[in-house]
Amino acid sequence: MAEPRVRRLVERDIQRAIELTDLEGWGYTRADFERLLALSPQGCLAAEDDGHVVGVLTTTTYERLAFLGAVLVSPEVRGKGVGRLLMQAALMHLASTGVETVRLNAYMDVVKFYERLGFHGEYEVVRWRVAAEPRGAGPASLATAGDLDDLAAFDAPVFGASRRALLERLLRENPETFLIAREGAGVVGYVVGSPYGGACEIGPWVVAPGHPQAAQALFRSLVNAVGPREFSLSGPSRNPDLVRFVREAGFTEVFHTLRMWWGKDLFPGEPAGIWAAAGLEKG
Ligand SMILES: CC(C)(COP(=O)(O)OP(=O)(O)OC[C@H]1O[C@@H](n2cnc3c(N)ncnc32)[C@H](O)[C@@H]1OP(=O)(O)O)[C@@H](O)C(=O)NCCC(=O)NCCS
Known part of the structure; x- marks a missing residue:
């Protein structure tokens, strides 16, 4: 291996990024990388060795909090420092833009x-999946562009920072499966479903702590909107209502990751209000 260099990941690298992430079966599509690039065009990186992309990594920044994901090095060059080079470049870039806290979800092995790079463990995020089918319409309604201000204001304290740009993009991409629950005039929860093939990824799914019935209503409405298929989500083990819900609804556990932080341990949000991450790489 020559001396690898790290540069920005750009549109023309997407096919290679998909090839690499497919090696781990992460299921990234072109739309996923386009979304990651649109949200943080400067923050997605590629490691290049002799003209070939041998590693990728994405970052998504929400104010002074960033999430890091899709960290992957080509198998033939693993153990040669490429992963560390990518991570150090990403952390340096994020710190230079004013980010104070970086979080990620790490495979246990x-x-x-990540610990060697200065990350600290926080709590487990579990991947769950279930085959579900509609059981009558739920009471949640489809969100519209007019809901975005309320949604972003509701989401920020639970997530830990404003995700308005992400929510806006998700609403544009998933107008039929972005559902909102209100009590009176106030938002008590929302859920986004991303159907693909015969399955559906759930997230973000955020519900005011202490309102598990709103979470159930959102799930029922989502299944009704999407139709019978397999639903998957990644959610914090620190949400007891979620843990009870997945058990009662017959979800099975797929794997565990450890949420970790780097920098200052700020913007913790309220894990008891998070029912599904927006994706392991986007928090
Ligand atoms: C994890 C991964 C990105 C590491 O990249 P890499 O280029 O192999 O790592 P490096 O050579 O830069 O290793 C840096 C240090 O971490 C250590 N390390 C690397 N992978 C490790 C692992 N899985 N467990 C423990 N230590 C590890 C190295 O020994 C090295 O230690 P040193 O500081 O004492 O020299 C790479 O192995 C990979 O792509 N794995 C599959 C995908 C994956 O699991 N991604 C992470 C998802 S959370």
Whole structure:
């Protein structure tokens, strides 16, 4: 291996990024990388060795909090410092833009890699999946562009920072599966479903703590909107209502990751209000 260099990941690298992430079966599509690039055009990186992309990584920044994901190095060059080079470049870039806290979800067998880079463990995020079918219409309604201000204001304290740009983009991409629950005039929860193939990824799914019935109504409405298929989500083990819900609804556990932080441990949000991450790479 020559001396690898790290540069921005750009549109023409997407096919290679998909090839690499497919090696781990992460299921990234062109639309996923386009969304990640649109949200943080400067923050997605590629490691290049002799003209070939041998590693990728994405970052998504929400104010002074960033999430890091899709960290992958080509198998033939693993263990040669490419992963560390990518991570250091990403952390340096994020710190230079004013980011104070970086979070990620680490596979359990990669925790040590991140600890060596200064990350600390926080709590487990579990991937769950279930085959579900409609059982009558739920009471939640489709969100519209007019709901965005309320949604962003409701989401920010639970997530830990404003995700308005992400929510706006998700609403544009998923107008039929972005549902909102209100009590009186106030938002008590929302859920986004991203159907693909015969399955559906759930997230973000955020509900005011203490309103598990609103979460159930959102799930029922989402299943009704999407139709019978397999639903998957990644959610914090620190949300007891979520843990009870997945058990009662017959979800099975797929794998665990460890949420980790780097920098200052700020913007913790309220994990008891998070029912599904927006994706392991976007928090
Ligand atoms: C995890 C991964 C990105 C690491 O990249 P890499 O280029 O192999 O790592 P590096 O060579 O830069 O290793 C840096 C350090 O971390 C250590 N390390 C690397 N992978 C490790 C692992 N899985 N467990 C423990 N330590 C690890 C290295 O030994 C090295 O230690 P050192 O500081 O003492 O020299 C790469 O192995 C990979 O793509 N794995 C599959 C995808 C994956 O699991 N991604 C992470 C998802 S959370």
